[in-house]
Amino acid sequence: MVMVWTLEVAGSLIPEQHLMLDHRSCADIIPDESVPDLNSFLSLWLASYLLSLLAQSCLDFYHKMLLLSLLPYCWFLGLSTALAVPSNQIDSEISIRNVAKTKIRGEECINSPTCRNCWDGDFSIGTDSEEEWPNTGKTVKYVFEVTEKLMAPDGTPRDMIVVNGQYPGPTIVANWGDIVQVDVTNHLKNNGQVFTSTELFRSTPVLRMEQMVLQSVLFHLERLEDTLGKLHSMEHPGITLITLPSTVTGFSA
Amino acid sequence: MILINGPAAVDYDIDLGVLPITDFYYQSMYTEGRSASGVAPLPGAPPGPPVANNGLINGTNVNANGGGHFANLTLVAGKKYRLRLVNTAVDNHFQVSLDQHTFTVIQSDFVPIVPYETNWLFIGIGQRYDIVFTACQQPASYWFRAEVQAGCGANAMSGKIKAIFNYAGATTANPTSLPVKNFTNSCLDESAKKLVPYVAKDVPESEFRKSYATESARETLSVSLTGTPGTGNAFFWNINNNSLVIDWEQPTLKYIADKNTTYHTDKKLGIIELPDADVVYDFSHLYFITKLTPPSGYSG
Numbered sequence: 001m002v003m004v005w006t007l008e009v010a011g012s013l014i015p016e017q018h019l020m021l022d023h024r025s026c027a028d029i030i031p032d033e034s035v036p037d038l039n040s041f042l043s044l045w046l047a048s049y050l051l052s053l054l055a056q057s058c059l060d061f062y063h064k065m066l067l068l069s070l071l072p073y074c075w076f077l078g079l080s081t082a083l084a085v086p087s088n089q090i091d092s093e094i095s096i097r098n099v100a101k102t103k104i105r106g107e108e109c110i111n112s113p114t115c116r117n118c119w120d121g122d123f124s125i126g127t128d129s130e131e132e133w134p135n136t137g138k139t140v141k142y143v144f145e146v147t148e149k150l151m152a153p154d155g156t157p158r159d160m161i162v163v164n165g166q167y168p169g170p171t172i173v174a175n176w177g178d179i180v181q182v183d184v185t186n187h188l189k190n191n192g193q194v195f196t197s198t199e200l201f202r203s204t205p206v207l208r209m210e211q212m213v214l215q216s217v218l219f220h221l222e223r224l225e226d227t228l229g230k231l232h233s234m235e236h237p238g239i240t241l242i243t244l245p246s247t248v249t250g251f252s253a
Numbered sequence: 254m255i256l257i258n259g260p261a262a263v264d265y266d267i268d269l270g271v272l273p274i275t276d277f278y279y280q281s282m283y284t285e286g287r288s289a290s291g292v293a294p295l296p297g298a299p300p301g302p303p304v305a306n307n308g309l310i311n312g313t314n315v316n317a318n319g320g321g322h323f324a325n326l327t328l329v330a331g332k333k334y335r336l337r338l339v340n341t342a343v344d345n346h347f348q349v350s351l352d353q354h355t356f357t358v359i360q361s362d363f364v365p366i367v368p369y370e371t372n373w374l375f376i377g378i379g380q381r382y383d384i385v386f387t388a389c390q391q392p393a394s395y396w397f398r399a400e401v402q403a404g405c406g407a408n409a410m411s412g413k414i415k416a417i418f419n420y421a422g423a424t425t426a427n428p429t430s431l432p433v434k435n436f437t438n439s440c441l442d443e444s445a446k447k448l449v450p451y452v453a454k455d456v457p458e459s460e461f462r463k464s465y466a467t468e469s470a471r472e473t474l475s476v477s478l479t480g481t482p483g484t485g486n487a488f489f490w491n492i493n494n495n496s497l498v499i500d501w502e503q504p505t506l507k508y509i510a511d512k513n514t515t516y517h518t519d520k521k522l523g524i525i526e527l528p529d530a531d532v533v534y535d536f537s538h539l540y541f542i543t544k545l546t547p548p549s550g551y552s553g
């Protein structure tokens with residue numbers, strides 16, 4: 001029995017012109033880590049000390065000039081280092097959140113270990129994923145073979161129902177905006193049912209049934225939006241097709 | 254398991270992927286289910302949710318006799334990690350923690366949230382949380398703990414459901430680490446005050462003004478839990494006073510394929526009919542507000 005199960009990680013009917021809300025550079029969004037600003041503190045302290053020396057009248061002209069010539073340097077050093085890291089005074093989470101919603105044009109905002117809130121330049125953590133999502137045009141395909149197998153996850157043997165002979169089951173990996181297609185074949189000898197079509201599918205259409213005979217179901221799940229943002233639970237809907245046991249976490253979790 | 258790459262609210266170096274945590278039973282679901290409902294009790298087992306034989310983290314754990322092995326993840330000191338936790342249990346709620354490390358929670362059920370920090374994280378059945386933590390401790394092995402919460406799950410190996418997070422180069426012997434702090438037993442979700450969506454969407458006020466109950470009783474779904482322990486008819490979740498019972502050889506869609514209209518009257522199928530055909534129903538604004546009082550005597 002074969003079931004083709006397709007879900008779209010973000011939706012196919014993407015408008016041609018989506019809003020360019022989150023076009024900004026990583027540097028605009030990520031505040032620097034807070035670092036103790038010893039440099040600026042010392043420089044400003046030195047400047048103050050020099051000023052206090054200047055105030056003393058016992059210094060000769062030469063020394064006064066020497067001190068005066070040092071002052072601008074200290075002020076410059078102190079102020080510039082103090083001003084260079086203003087973000088360490090801001091609550092980083094709040095500032096990230098606000099800036100991520102701000103429209104800043106210019107540099108691309110590309111996901112990287114230090115720019116995780118960015119995605120591909122057009123989308124980011126600030127994107128309302130119910131309204132817009134990337135259109136990758138890519139379909140990620142998986143083949144699931146469901147079988148019975150004697151396994152011992154904790155050393156105690158028991159019969160299990162597994163996908164592709166492994167437990168835990170395979171992980172479906174996709175990018176935001178991809179379409180995921182899973183072709184499932186039920187090889188169970190003693191159990192007819194295999195799936196709970198759970199949670200992945202938002203609002204809609206859920207299923208277009210193309211073929212339906214006992215133990216052989218072919219259907220498509222269409223236009224599933226905003227998977228980044230939400231995977232709504234549809235566990236135990238009236239449409240109970242097949243039930244994957246909890247051993248296959250991909251579907252029932 | 255599902256892993257969807259996308260933006261995240263907090264930076265990290267390495268995505269460790271999905272880490273499933275579950276209860277584990279030596280009997281089949283069929284056997285346990287019949288025992289739980291009182292139809293065919295296992296020797297010594299009272300009706301009601303069975304006590305799990307063990308718990309598994311990433312599909313493995315040590316059993317009561319010392320068999321099996323702990324799940325083992327390797328960390329590189331100084332790196333920041335993302336971990337996608339999911340509770341795939343049937344009946345156990347967990348609080349999880351990594352000894353001597355703090356979690357930053359960034360995502361709840363696939364919804365990015367405003368990050369917050371915690372030492373212990375409550376994960377209900379079917380829930381997912383993505384967390385970020387830094388491998389910032391002395392290179393060694395540390396326990397990752399999944400503690401079953403009394404009152405919302407029972408497990409024969411409670412307190413021993415663990416995995417090992419091992420710093421690269423450190424000893425691979427079982428950790429001797431201690432919890433960063435003790436957890437307070439709880440059956441409550443993470444506080445709603447902490448679970449603030451990154452992109453907040455307000456429920457339209459107009460939706461609240463709509464009183465479904467007076468418009469049509471059909472649109473009101475009452476959720477309840479029935480059964481009395483020890484009576485042999487325990488623990489059925491009901492919607493509209495009805496518990497879903499499906500004959501696996503006669504799935505609901507097959508009625509339609511067979512043009513068999515008896516599904517209209519068969520309550521066990523749990524079908525909720527919508528009044529008008531060819532109308533687009535917008536379920537995107539469907540809110541459940543439930544208030545549940547468990548029957549007295551219920552525990553576990």
